[in-house]
Amino acid sequence: MNYVETLINGILLGGLYGILGLGLALVFGVMRVINVAHGEFIVGSAFSALMITSFFPGIDPLIAVIPVAAAAFVVGYLFQTILLNKVVRSGDMLAPMLVTFGVSIVVRNLMLAEFGSNPMALDAGRLAQMSFAVMGIHIGVLPLMTLAISIVLFGLLQYMINRTSFGQTVRATADNPDIVRLMGVDPRRIYAVVMGLAFVMASVAGVLLAMRTSFSASSGVDRILIAFEVVVLGGLGSFWGALIAGVLLGVVQLMSFQFDANSGLLYAHLLFLAFLIVRPNGLLGAK
Amino acid sequence: MTSNLARAIPFILFVTFLCAAPFLFDDGTLHLATEMFVVIVIASMWNFLAGYAGLMSLGHQMYFGAGGYVLFMFANVTGLHPYVGILAAFGFGALAAAVVAPILFRLRDAYFAIASWVVAEAVSIAVQKTDALGGITGVSLVDSSSIDFDRFETQMFLIGGGMVLATLLGFVWLLRSKPGLAFMCVRDNELAAKSIGIDVWPSRFLAYVLSAAGCAAAGAVSLLGGLVVQPGNAFSPDWTVIMTFVVVVGGIGTLEGPILGTIIYYILRQLLTVVFPLSGTWYLVAMGSVAVATMLYSPKGLWPILRDRVGLDWLTVRRSI
Numbered sequence: 175m176n177y178v179e180t181l182i183n184g185i186l187l188g189g190l191y192g193i194l195g196l197g198l199a200l201v202f203g204v205m206r207v208i209n210v211a212h213g214e215f216i217v218g219s220a221f222s223a224l225m226i227t228s229f230f231p232g233i234d235p236l237i238a239v240i241p242v243a244a245a246a247f248v249v250g251y252l253f254q255t256i257l258l259n260k261v262v263r264s265g266d267m268l269a270p271m272l273v274t275f276g277v278s279i280v281v282r283n284l285m286l287a288e289f290g291s292n293p294m295a296l297d298a299g300r301l302a303q304m305s306f307a308v309m310g311i312h313i314g315v316l317p318l319m320t321l322a323i324s325i326v327l328f329g330l331l332q333y334m335i336n337r338t339s340f341g342q343t344v345r346a347t348a349d350n351p352d353i354v355r356l357m358g359v360d361p362r363r364i365y366a367v368v369m370g371l372a373f374v375m376a377s378v379a380g381v382l383l384a385m386r387t388s389f390s391a392s393s394g395v396d397r398i399l400i401a402f403e404v405v406v407l408g409g410l411g412s413f414w415g416a417l418i419a420g421v422l423l424g425v426v427q428l429m430s431f432q433f434d435a436n437s438g439l440l441y442a443h444l445l446f447l448a449f450l451i452v453r454p455n456g457l458l459g460a461k
Numbered sequence: 462m463t464s465n466l467a468r469a470i471p472f473i474l475f476v477t478f479l480c481a482a483p484f485l486f487d488d489g490t491l492h493l494a495t496e497m498f499v500v501i502v503i504a505s506m507w508n509f510l511a512g513y514a515g516l517m518s519l520g521h522q523m524y525f526g527a528g529g530y531v532l533f534m535f536a537n538v539t540g541l542h543p544y545v546g547i548l549a550a551f552g553f554g555a556l557a558a559a560v561v562a563p564i565l566f567r568l569r570d571a572y573f574a575i576a577s578w579v580v581a582e583a584v585s586i587a588v589q590k591t592d593a594l595g596g597i598t599g600v601s602l603v604d605s606s607s608i609d610f611d612r613f614e615t616q617m618f619l620i621g622g623g624m625v626l627a628t629l630l631g632f633v634w635l636l637r638s639k640p641g642l643a644f645m646c647v648r649d650n651e652l653a654a655k656s657i658g659i660d661v662w663p664s665r666f667l668a669y670v671l672s673a674a675g676c677a678a679a680g681a682v683s684l685l686g687g688l689v690v691q692p693g694n695a696f697s698p699d700w701t702v703i704m705t706f707v708v709v710v711g712g713i714g715t716l717e718g719p720i721l722g723t724i725i726y727y728i729l730r731q732l733l734t735v736v737f738p739l740s741g742t743w744y745l746v747a748m749g750s751v752a753v754a755t756m757l758y759s760p761k762g763l764w765p766i767l768r769d770r771v772g773l774d775w776l777t778v779r780r781s782i
Contacts, residue, residue: 208571210519260757267570268517272709273756275519279702280749283742395698399582402575406568437590443583450567450576 179311180428186317187386188424189324192417193379194397195404196331197372199416202405204348204368205262207270211253211278212376213398217391218281219246219377220384221289224296235296236319239381243374250373253277254366262365278394285391293388296381320382324417327375332413344368396439403446468775472626479622488614492686495614497723498621499683500703504711504719505628506675507704512714513636514668515648517570519701520577521676523584524554526695528677529684530588533600542607544620547681554677558670566665578698585696599691617686624679632716633776644668702745706752712762716776721764725751 198212219242226238257277261269304315335341344364346354351361380397383389403423408415423442430441482491503525511517531553532546539545561580568576589597602608609616635641643664646654651661680700684690703726711722726748733744755762768774 208575210575257753257757261760268511268574269756269760271517271571271574272705273753275705276709276749276753276756279706280746280753283745283749286742287740287746395582399575399579403579406572406576434590438586440583440586440590443579443586446579447564447576447583450564 177429177432179313180432181425182311182313183317184425184428185421186314186321186424187428188421189321189417190379190383190386190420191400191404191424192408192420193324193327193375194383194401195408195416195420196328196413197375197379198398198401199405199408199413200331200375201369201372204344205258205270205365206267207258207262207274208267208402209369209372210271210274210398211281212274212372212401213394213396214278214281214285215246215249215373216376216380216383216397216401217389217394218285219243219380220296220389221285221294221391222377223381223384224294227296234301235298235381235385236301239378242381243377246373246377247370250370251366253373254369255362258369259362259365278398282392282394289391291390291392293390294384295388296384298385302385316385320386323378323382327378328413328417331371331375340367400439400442403442407446407449471775472630475622475626479619483615483618491614491618493727495617495621495686496683497727498618498625499679499686500707500723500726501720502621502624502628502679503676503700504704504707504723505632505716506672506679507701508708508713508716508719509632509675510668510672511708512718513641513644513648514665516665516669517574518577518669518672519574519698519705520579520581521673521704522696522698522700523581524558524673524676525680525683525700526585526588526690526692526697527557528554528680529690529695530594530600531677532681532685533602533690534594536607537600537603540604543602543685544616546685547620547678550681551674551678555670555674557677558673559666561673562666562669565669566662578701581696581698581701585692588696589692594692597692599689599695601689605688617682621682624682628675629716629776636716640664640667699745702749706748708762709752710748710755710762712764715762715764715768717768718762718764721767722762725763 194212194216198209201207201209201212222242222245223235223238226241227233227235257273258270261273298316301316301319302314305312306315307313333341335344343354343359346357347359347361347364354361354364383397400423404416404419407419407422408417423445426445427439427442430437434441482494486494503521507518507521510521528550531550532543535541535546535549536543561577565573565577565580588594594600636644643654643659646657646659647661647664655661680695684695687694707722707726708719709722710725711720712718729747729751730744733739733747734741759766
């Protein structure tokens with residue numbers, strides 16, 4: 175019974191992991207940049223939500239997500255416009271990655287200076303304890319809601335990229351940024367909007383994750399590594415693959431706690447490395 | 462053109478400095494100098510991998526920390542002098558890298574970078590959970606009687622200085638040799654390199670193994686200086702952060718870059734922790750900002766600018782016709 179519950183919780187956690195990876199995958203798909211600072215911005219949005227809930231006591235963290243996500247869009251847009259657009263078209267992948275690496279260190283240490291290194295948690299209030307039982311298995315309402323939010327976000331992004339004219343522009347920019355210029359599209363603006371959207375994903379996932387597990391100024395490392403593993407395991411550029419990979423990692427992490435309590439993300443990392451050996455193109459990736 | 466004699470002058474000055482410094486400076490200063498030597502060595506190793514072989518690793522703290530563990534475990538198990546453990550660390554680093562490389566090499570570019578970070582995290586967690594390696598408290602010397610504490614800082618200073626010399630001369634020699642040419646060829650254009658018959662895989666493999674071994678040896682020296690190895694410090698991602706920033710600011714793909722970068726790093730660090738006593742996080746904020754600014758406005762780093770201004774080309778591996 176215990177294992178079934180763990181399995182279900184792993185699946186629910188995995189939805190969140192999928193969202194962590196989704197923002198990273200979106201940015202990589204469109205501009206071939208791995209944003210190493212993704213993890214720091216995930217933690218940063220958790221801190222923002224924490225500040226909002228302490229300014230307005232009694233406010234539900236799920237409502238605090240809305241202003242945090244809006245701010246995240248602006249920050250992402252500016253981050254791309256001011257910093258990344260200067261290096262993103264230089265041809266190699268390492269220059270933009272080094273810039274985001276530098277930014278991640280600056281942001282992490284600013285958070286350390288401001289908030290210290292103690293673990294903190296977002297109080298989800300009554301929602302944290304609410305659960306219901308199905309055939310004797312306890313399922314938390316909050317984890318279920320986060321999975322639902324994850325799936326909605328996945329669907330929305332999928333719809334936007336594949337069905338809307340904005341999505342068409344984004345795909346065209348990803349294919350060939352030079353040709354879209356001829357059609358009157360400024361790739362740098364598209365990049366900025368995409369980065370803003372990725373930050374929205376990161377912020378929603380960051381706040382939801384902070385409601386479940388404690389976080390600290392240096393949690394960004396764990397977050398970015400999970401996000402990255404989701405992207406690679408899911409197969410580069412595959413949205414649904416990312417969701418499945420997230421679920422796999424979530425299940426492995428929670429299952430491993432059953433026999434090895436304080437192993438953190440060790441087994442998730444080992445799973446990733448094992449996959450790297452047997453199936454380097456990911457679960458759904460092309461051969 | 463700078464003549465060979467002129468190129469040798471900085472080396473002669475450095476050796477003179479190494480000989481004279483123990484008589485001129487106190488232990489604290491020597492300790493600081495040893496730390497700087499360690500940073501020059503690890504940054505040079507990272508630079509060799511990223512700037513000459515085109516592989517960016519974000520997981521090199523794993524070899525740095527492993528070097529420390531090998532030194533302490535080796536000394537405790539064999540009873541030999543800890544200094545011998547530096548060689549053991551070098552050997553172990555090479556061996557470990559030779560095992561890890563085939564897995565990491567399945568990924569390219571940015572993916573290689575983050576996957577190497579994943580390996581380092583997994584190793585760090587695994588070591589913290591291993592009781593034989595002291596768990597989270599780490600390992601210290603069981604018998605420290607072999608260390609002569611009156612001369613310890615002097616000896617460490619000389620070992621560190623010797624490592625800097627070996628690193629610089631070794632890289633000058635290697636990069637001017639045929640395998641060195643192959644590295645740069647692969648970095649600049651993999652396809653062209655293949656077409657003229659360069660085997661890309663062994664070339665990258667050699668660079669990865671050598672840089673890992675160097676980091677392990679430097680880690681052994683650095684952690685022996687503290688007389689204890691703890692996983693939190695030994696496997697801290699900050700080591701790789703330092704390597705990266707020092708190289709980026711100093712000048713990636715130049716042998717002088719890591720030296721210049723190390724000097725700038727220590728000036729910033731001493732300024733922000735000693736002169737303006739701020740908490741330890743602020744100098745990393747400053748160094749990160751300097752690194753980001755360098756990448757945006759002068760992606761080649763500061764040494765090439767200085768070199769062209771002053772017109773001195775010290776450790777060049779460029780060929781001129």
